[in-house]
Amino acid sequence: MKPSVATRLTLMSVAVLAGLGQAHAQNSTAEGIAKYREMLQDGNPAELFEAKGEDLWKQKRGPKNVSLEQCDLGKGPGVIEGAFVELPRFFKDTGRVQDLETRLITCMETLQGFNAAEIVKTPFGRGEMANVTALATYVATASKGMRFNLPQTHAQEKNMYEVGKRLFFARGGPHDFACASCHATDGGRIRLQDLPNLTKNPGDGVGFAAWPAYRVSNAQMWGMQLRLNDCYRQQRFPEPKFGSDATIALGVYMGVNAKTAESIVPAIKR
Amino acid sequence: MKKTMRYALLPLAVLTLAACTSAPSGTDYEKLTAEVVKASFQDRGIAKVDRLNQDEANRLCSAADVAGEQLDEKQAKAIEEANLKLVKWPTDGKFLGDWKLGEQIAQSGRGMTWSDTATTVNGGNCYNCHQISKEEISFGNLGPSLYNYGKLRGVADPASDAAKPIVEYTWGKLWNARAYNACSQMPRAGHMGILTQEQIQHVMALLLDPQSPVNK
Numbered sequence: 001m002k003p004s005v006a007t008r009l010t011l012m013s014v015a016v017l018a019g020l021g022q023a024h025a026q027n028s029t030a031e032g033i034a035k036y037r038e039m040l041q042d043g044n045p046a047e048l049f050e051a052k053g054e055d056l057w058k059q060k061r062g063p064k065n066v067s068l069e070q071c072d073l074g075k076g077p078g079v080i081e082g083a084f085v086e087l088p089r090f091f092k093d094t095g096r097v098q099d100l101e102t103r104l105i106t107c108m109e110t111l112q113g114f115n116a117a118e119i120v121k122t123p124f125g126r127g128e129m130a131n132v133t134a135l136a137t138y139v140a141t142a143s144k145g146m147r148f149n150l151p152q153t154h155a156q157e158k159n160m161y162e163v164g165k166r167l168f169f170a171r172g173g174p175h176d177f178a179c180a181s182c183h184a185t186d187g188g189r190i191r192l193q194d195l196p197n198l199t200k201n202p203g204d205g206v207g208f209a210a211w212p213a214y215r216v217s218n219a220q221m222w223g224m225q226l227r228l229n230d231c232y233r234q235q236r237f238p239e240p241k242f243g244s245d246a247t248i249a250l251g252v253y254m255g256v257n258a259k260t261a262e263s264i265v266p267a268i269k270r
Numbered sequence: 271m272k273k274t275m276r277y278a279l280l281p282l283a284v285l286t287l288a289a290c291t292s293a294p295s296g297t298d299y300e301k302l303t304a305e306v307v308k309a310s311f312q313d314r315g316i317a318k319v320d321r322l323n324q325d326e327a328n329r330l331c332s333a334a335d336v337a338g339e340q341l342d343e344k345q346a347k348a349i350e351e352a353n354l355k356l357v358k359w360p361t362d363g364k365f366l367g368d369w370k371l372g373e374q375i376a377q378s379g380r381g382m383t384w385s386d387t388a389t390t391v392n393g394g395n396c397y398n399c400h401q402i403s404k405e406e407i408s409f410g411n412l413g414p415s416l417y418n419y420g421k422l423r424g425v426a427d428p429a430s431d432a433a434k435p436i437v438e439y440t441w442g443k444l445w446n447a448r449a450y451n452a453c454s455q456m457p458r459a460g461h462m463g464i465l466t467q468e469q470i471q472h473v474m475a476l477l478l479d480p481q482s483p484v485n486k
Contacts, residue, residue: 176328176457240310
């Protein structure tokens, strides 16, 4: 009998934890986690969210009872392949630079008749917000193996990059932290957690090229919006509003820096 | 300040138009960033938007980071001198507490996030960035190793006159790291109210008490 995903996760967690106390803990832990991820790749629970997202994309839903299949994510109505690795980008119809999650909500409002303002206020993991995460996982997975190549031609896209850069280095709050406090050096670690250097291309499948990701520690699927939200929580900042220009600008900054990095989304994280 | 407020009300599109004639300058981006910050954050729990107000040192250090430059020497000196004046020395004259309690404070990364409460006991976050005792193998590397901190600095008796300069320096560093390094990445534990005087005394003992595992 094939063990369930949950059973395999538990067994592997035990195996990884058992390795922690050994000599050369720093190296063996990193190796252990890498091995753990590798073992999970053929049973990544993110697939469940991807499947849910595919259903949501094709289903007729909302007050207008239509599917999202005509949603334009930047490469024309209904085109999902390659859309993720070019987001955030400027959209003429909204007059804004949008990331994957905010663009999906625009489509849910214009095509399906949902109330975008209400979705934006919904906590992560609940109601239509959970559906946005599943949809983002589905759309992003269609670009798996492709390389980031965000457009920087529109003036607003360039502005967002410059604003994102300034936000990235902005120190503040009671701890004087900025994004850069943790993410501006090579080989940095908080405790045993490796930190990507997000001021440049941090490598394939690292940093911006790894979210949405399934988080084993809390059994949740996280999109980039939640990833940034939790970064700011740990930074001791006030909360960034969902889809706010600060989150979009940081996405543009990290995404442009990640040019040519390969997307491994949906990734799996500790 | 008045100027910033005026620009704060203008949307992104203004710079888009400006870009048609000439490329936006660094100052324009500063204004645009201020506007984005203002519109993007909200209070949550104990983490209020007033935390976004940068003091002069944070503003200057952030700008230098964006430019990829070091702060100029004169500005750096001024920040260090101003912050040294803000160090509060122990009101009871006691520099060292209990290293065992110091170890607990160094281990804890709790406090001051929006998921904490006003009564959460704050930790020092020390192990997040520093190696400290040899026993704790889960440590970060953004700061230098502090293993053998007192021993390497020849502190045999922290109460002695000989140890006084290093004891005082360490207190000042923990209280307000900017007193010695203008754009230090280390939180200003005492100055910003992250740790109390008593907690800092315990962390001092962890670093300087010859009986602490740090100095074994």
